[in-house]
Amino acid sequence: MKFLCVACDEAMKLVEAADTPHGDSLTVIFRCARCEHRVALLTNPQETQLVHSLGVAIGGRTTPPQPLARVRATLNAASPLWTEEAERRLQRVPEFVRPMVRDNIERHARERGCREVTCEVMDEARSGMGM
Numbered sequence: 001m002k003f004l005c006v007a008c009d010e011a012m013k014l015v016e017a018a019d020t021p022h023g024d025s026l027t028v029i030f031r032c033a034r035c036e037h038r039v040a041l042l043t044n045p046q047e048t049q050l051v052h053s054l055g056v057a058i059g060g061r062t063t064p065p066q067p068l069a070r071v072r073a074t075l076n077a078a079s080p081l082w083t084e085e086a087e088r089r090l091q092r093v094p095e096f097v098r099p100m101v102r103d104n105i106e107r108h109a110r111e112r113g114c115r116e117v118t119c120e121v122m123d124e125a126r127s128g129m130g131m
């Protein structure tokens, strides 16, 4: 999923993706790198579920869709800590998909009961093992 700046005919970059406080909506902000034009996407609860199930597919990578209850349950849990090595690896992911990748890996860690995101957890999340 991408937005194109019509004026520049250029793919816009993902600036921010954040859940609203109630968790029912999601705001996703895209920016055109050439003309700085911004668009924001605000989703309703059904669309929020859709975007979450798309997950990192926004960046071209795919992840299996997840049931709503599971997403709800994991959204509220505290974020796990990242080891230095795992964080360094995350920094190599293209910037525009990084928030989505981080979110997906943290969700995976929480589902596995991991309090720390290590390279092993990243590998697992990527291969989809245990999901």
Ligand SMILES: [Zn+2]
Binding pocket: 005, 006, 007, 008, 009, 010, 032, 033, 034, 035, 036, 037
């Ligand atoms: Zn533009």
